[in-house]
Amino acid sequence: MKTILVVGGAGYIGSQMVKMLLAAGYHVVTLDNLSGGYRDAVLGGDFVFGDTADSQGLDRLFAGYAFDGVMHFASFIQVGESVQNPGKYYQNNVAATLNLLDAMVAHQVKAFIFSSTAAIFGEPQYVPLDEQHPKHPRRTR
């Protein structure tokens, strides 16, 4: 059985991914600091309370499991707040993601899926959106 680390697996998108991975027969480990998610939203697998900013915690986590891949959903997502307070967003969404990537490199985990943003599409011209949809990122000010 393959083991997948879902970072941000207690959130809106991550919790659905956990559910789908469990249904597909994967062993799932969720890492989440519950800053924006809910423990009860994680429907199975192992739950680890932790933060991608914590390099030592990541090292312990990666030493404790043989991950076949990592899926990353642990971001702050409020566009308006990101404009008001960009440092908070760079710290969590960029710097802490680099910690995660460093842990993957150190522990030789090579498969990574990153959940980016649907905001690049702007107002939908059709739904459901797909990757071919024209990109018109909207500015907030």
Ligand SMILES: NC(=O)c1ccc[n+]([C@@H]2O[C@H](COP(=O)([O-])OP(=O)(O)OC[C@H]3O[C@@H](n4cnc5c(N)ncnc54)[C@H](O)[C@@H]3O)[C@@H](O)[C@H]2O)c1
């Ligand atoms: N919501 C959407 O419609 C949508 C669409 C496309 C892409 N996305 C992307 O998917 C990702 C997740 O979005 P969401 O809507 O599920 O957000 P969310 O806030 O519901 O989930 C994010 C999860 O990450 C956790 N988290 C945040 N920072 C963390 C950290 N440093 N360490 C550990 N856990 C941390 C939060 O506690 C939360 O459970 C984002 O990158 C977002 O841009 C979202």
